[in-house]
Amino acid sequence: MPQFIKIAQVRSLAPGTMQTFAFQGRQVLLVHIEGAFYALDSRCPHKAAPLVEGKLWGGTLECPWHHYLYDVKTGENLYPRNVYPTDLAFLKQDVRSIPCYPVQVRGEDVLVTLD
Amino acid sequence: MAKVAQEVVQNAGVDIDELRKKLVRAAAAEFTTYYYYTILRVNAIGFDGEGLKEIIEDARLEDRNHFEALLPRIYELGGELPRDLRDFASEAACPDAYLPQDPQDMKEMLKVLVGAERCAVRVYTDICEMTFGKDHRTYELALAILNEEIEHEAWFSEYLGEGPSGHFRRGTPGESPYTSRFLVVPKGHSRN
Numbered sequence: 001m002p003q004f005i006k007i008a009q010v011r012s013l014a015p016g017t018m019q020t021f022a023f024q025g026r027q028v029l030l031v032h033i034e035g036a037f038y039a040l041d042s043r044c045p046h047k048a049a050p051l052v053e054g055k056l057w058g059g060t061l062e063c064p065w066h067h068y069l070y071d072v073k074t075g076e077n078l079y080p081r082n083v084y085p086t087d088l089a090f091l092k093q094d095v096r097s098i099p100c101y102p103v104q105v106r107g108e109d110v111l112v113t114l115d
Numbered sequence: 116m117a118k119v120a121q122e123v124v125q126n127a128g129v130d131i132d133e134l135r136k137k138l139v140r141a142a143a144a145e146f147t148t149y150y151y152y153t154i155l156r157v158n159a160i161g162f163d164g165e166g167l168k169e170i171i172e173d174a175r176l177e178d179r180n181h182f183e184a185l186l187p188r189i190y191e192l193g194g195e196l197p198r199d200l201r202d203f204a205s206e207a208a209c210p211d212a213y214l215p216q217d218p219q220d221m222k223e224m225l226k227v228l229v230g231a232e233r234c235a236v237r238v239y240t241d242i243c244e245m246t247f248g249k250d251h252r253t254y255e256l257a258l259a260i261l262n263e264e265i266e267h268e269a270w271f272s273e274y275l276g277e278g279p280s281g282h283f284r285r286g287t288p289g290e291s292p293y294t295s296r297f298l299v300v301p302k303g304h305s306r307n
C-alpha cells in the first residue's frame with residue numbers, strides 16, 4: 001500500500017497555479033487545475049529547467065527554457081514529440097515524460113506518495 | 116558598454132540576467148530554425164504548385180532577420196553568444212524543426228512548421244510580458260518579431276486547413292515588415 005503524506009493544504013494553491021514543495025528529499029511540483037491536483041517532478045526531463053517558472057495553458061505545462069509542452073495529468077511530452085521523426089532514435093531521450101506521483105485530497109489536505 | 120541602458124532596465128525591476136538568457140535562447144532558435152527551414156524548403160519543391168515552398172522561404176528569411184535583429188540587444192544588455200556553435204544550438208528556445216521521416220508527406224511537414232511557429236509565438240509573448248512597461252527597447256523588438264511569428268503561424272495553419280490567415284504572403288521574400296527597422300542593414304548591403 002502506498003503511503004500518502006501531506007504535502008500542502010488545498011487553499012495554499014489557487015486553481016490554475018503551481019508551486020514547488022520539498023517533499024521527502026525531492027522537489028515536487030504541485031499543480032492545481034480545475035479543482036484537481038497533480039504532482040510531478042519539478043525539473044524538465046529535457047534539460048532540467050525548473051518547471052515552476054514555466055506557464056500553464058489549461059492542462060498543458062510549458063517549460064520555461066526550451067518551451068517543450070507536457071500534459072499535466074500524465075506528464076507526457078506533447079511537443080515536440082508529436083513532430084520529431086521516429087527514425088532519429090537519439091531524439092527519444094529528449095521527449096521523455098515527466099515522472100508523476102499519485103495524489104489524494106482528504107478534507108483540506110493534499111497528500112502525495114512517491115512510492 | 117551600454118551602462119545606463121542596462122541600469123535603467125535593472126532599476127525597472129527586470130531580472131537582466133534572466134532576460135539575457137531568454138534573448139540568447141531566442142536568437143539560437145531563430146538560427147537553428149533558419150537552418151532547418153532551409154532543408155524543409157528544399158524538400159517542399161513540387162508541393163501544391165510550390166506555394167508552400169514560397170511561404171517557407173518567407174518564414175526562413177524572416178527568422179534569419181530575427182536572429183540579426185536580436186544580436187545588438189543581447190550585447191547592449193551585457194550578454195554574449197556562446198563561443199561554441201554547438202552550445203548555442205543546444206540552448207535554442209524551440210525544438211529543432213526536423214524534416215519528417217517521409218519528406219513527401221506534406222501534412223507532416225506542415226505540422227513541423229506550425230509547431231515551430233507556435234513555439235516562437237510563446238517565446239516572444241514571454242519576453243514581451245517580461246519587458247512590458249520596463250525595458251522599452253527589448254519590448255519593441257520582441258513585439259515586432261512576435262508580429263511576424265504570428266503571421267507565419269497563420270500561413271502554415273491556413274495551409275493545414277485550420278482556417279484563413281486573413282492576410283497574403285509577402286511582396287518580396289523575407290520582407291520582415293515589422294522587424295526590418297531593427298536591422299542594421301535592412302535592405303541588403305547597397306547604399307543606393
